[in-house]
Amino acid sequence: MITIGDQIVTLDQLKGFLYSNEQLEISAAAIERVKRNHQFLIHFSTDKIIYGINTGFGPMAQYRVSDEDRKTLQYNLIRSHCSGTGNALDPIYVKAAMIVRLNSFLIGKSGVHESLIFLLRDLINNNITPVVFEHGGVGASGDLVQLAHLGQCLIGEGSVHYKGEIREAAEVFAEAGISPITIQIREGLAVMNGTSFMTGIGVVNLIQAQNLVNWSVNAASLINELIASYDDYFSSELNDVKLHAGQRKVAAQIRERLEGSTLIKSRATHLYKKVDEMYFEDKVQEYYSIRCVPQIVGPISDTIEYATTVIENEVNSVNDNPVVDEAANNIYHGGNFHGDYISLEMDKVKIAITKLAMLAERQVNYLMNSKLNNMLPPFLNKGVLGLNFGLQGVQFTATSTVAECQTLANPMYVHSIPNNNDNQDIVSMGTNSALICSKVIENAYQVIAIELMSITQAIDILKLNDRLSVYNSSVLATIHTAFVPFTEDQPKYKEIRNVLSKLRISISKETVK
Incomplete structure (x- = not known):
């Protein structure tokens, strides 16, 4: 059990909530803060015009709503915006969004009733997540459509994911002994006006992107060892004269993985001596996809690192409108629901991960092309050339998948389309950006899975299994549980799916019980 509400929630903590069996509890201080804020809103809004409490929404805010219709207004807002289309989002994204929304409410600036806090906590801890669709949000007045589907669940309507099934929310609530909220004053608007879906998807994206970078470094370490490359590519002396943290970090990680290797060559031993040959069979320098890994993966690592800072800031921010501030005895209207911070970072991450996939594809091509590597048969074919095809087929898949990433890498951040009767005249498209980023991440996993299969086949061909570093041997053993080198052609x-299951961070089985 981890208590939230009194401290910053980090990406690592969110990873525990999402992928392990960690439960969350709310601090008593946070509950008191929410209660005080709610009571202040009730008293302050008397005889005042407060957006979304006694007015319509968006361009309809010029119309006053009578006191007797104020609660109906909140229900109408939720129901009218349940208009999502496309595929249902993976429950992991929805759970992440729910945690993010809850954490924002605990800051105590949203005016919500404490019953909303307890309901969100209970749904999260019981892995009850509403069915929410991918299309609908423009990321400006928050993730209105996606969050409306969450709101629908909170009032006991709509469908939910529960124990691997999609069922009616009312039925699941009754079974779990959970009661829906009753709207008090502005819970509908508070739930819907926020960046929690784009942020929640971003949380999952960054967790998986960090993992992808780790596997990319694993693959680079393996490929450099199997071709017996030179050690100075990753030396601290070479990489530390560049002042980029990511490059230095990646170089250090590769050195750690290659520690104890008997295959990596010392340039001093092989070339820094009297040499009579006029032509060298071995390359003096490898292709860029082999020797420039710190310089290529380094900026990708830095991009993810900065995006993590932005996401964590958003997770721990008040991102709805208006902001209810009893300390200042005021309510402030503005645009904290605007998702530009998330949209821009998700675009940057998907560009970075596309480059990661491109690097993996180039390394695959190097292993497949005997004229490039000068040590392996074409397509890593252990059979009869011409009769058998080795891994030729999977290279097509890698190439095709990278090409899709390159198209998806085009930015969403600059594709604003005015809507809502031009009230939302410039929007972030943050949820779209986050979802496209998730697609690029999934694609990159597929390409790196193919790369690791290719590396495993190459190591088997060269009979290097017993000569790898200790770390690389452990990585190879993991891949061997899903892919076995082969001679005869077979689907x-x-x-590929089996290797993918070894690479992805997966939901613990305990989590879904």
């Missing part, structure tokens, strides 16, 4: 799509 590979199932093995």
Whole structure:
């Protein structure tokens, strides 16, 4: 049990909530803060015009709503915006969004009733997540459509994911002994006006992107060892004269993975001596996809690092409108629901991960092309050339998937389309950006899975299994549980899926019980 409400929630903590069996509890201080804020809103809004409490929404804010209709207004807002289309989002994204929304409410600036806090906590801890659709949000007045589907669940309506099934919310609530909220004053608007879906999806994206970078470094370490490359590519002396943290970090990680290797060559031993040959069979320098890994993966690592800072800031921010501030005895109207911070970072991350996939594809091509590597048969074919095809088929898949990433890498951040009768005249498209980023991340996993299969086949061909560094041997052993080097042609799509299951951070089985 982890208590939230009194401290900053980090990406690592969110990872525990999402992928392990960690439960969350709310601090008593946070509950008291929410209660005081709610009571202040009730008293302050008397005889005043407060947006979304006694007015319509968006361009309809010029119309006053009577006191007797104020609660109906909140229900109408939720129901009218349940208009999502497309595929249902993976429950992991929805759970992440729910945690993010809850944490924002605990800051005590949203005016919500404490019953909303307890309901969100209970739904999260019981892994009850509403069915929410991918299309609908423009990320400006928050993730209105996606959050409306969350609101629908909170009032006991709509459908939910529960124990691997999609069921009616009312039925699941009754089974779990959970009661929906009753609107008090502005819970509908508070739930819907926020960046929590784009942020929640961003949380999952960054967790998986960090993992992808780690696997990319694993693959680079393996490929450099199997081709017996030179050690200075990753030396501290070479990389520390560049002042980029990511490059230095990646170089250090590769050195750690290659520690104890008997295959990596010392340039001093092989070339820094009297040499009579006029032509060298071994390359003096490898191709860029082999020797420039710190310089390529370094900025990708830095991009994810900065995006993590932005996401954590958003997770711990008040991102709805208006902001209810009893300390200042005022309510402030503005645009904290605008999702530009998230949209821009998700675009940057998807560009970075696309480059990661491109690097993996180039490394695959190097292993497949005997004229480039000068040590392996074409397409890593252990059979009869011409009769057998080795891993030729999976290279097509890698190339095709990278091409899709390159198209998806085009930015969403600059594709604003005015809507809502031009009230929302410039928007972030943050949820779209986050979802496209998630697609790029999934694609990159597929390409790196194919790369690791290729590396495993190459190591088997060169009979290097017993000569790898200790770390690389452990990585290879993991891949061997999902892919076994082969001679005779056979379908590979199932093995790609099996390798993928070894690479992805997956939801703990305990989590979904």
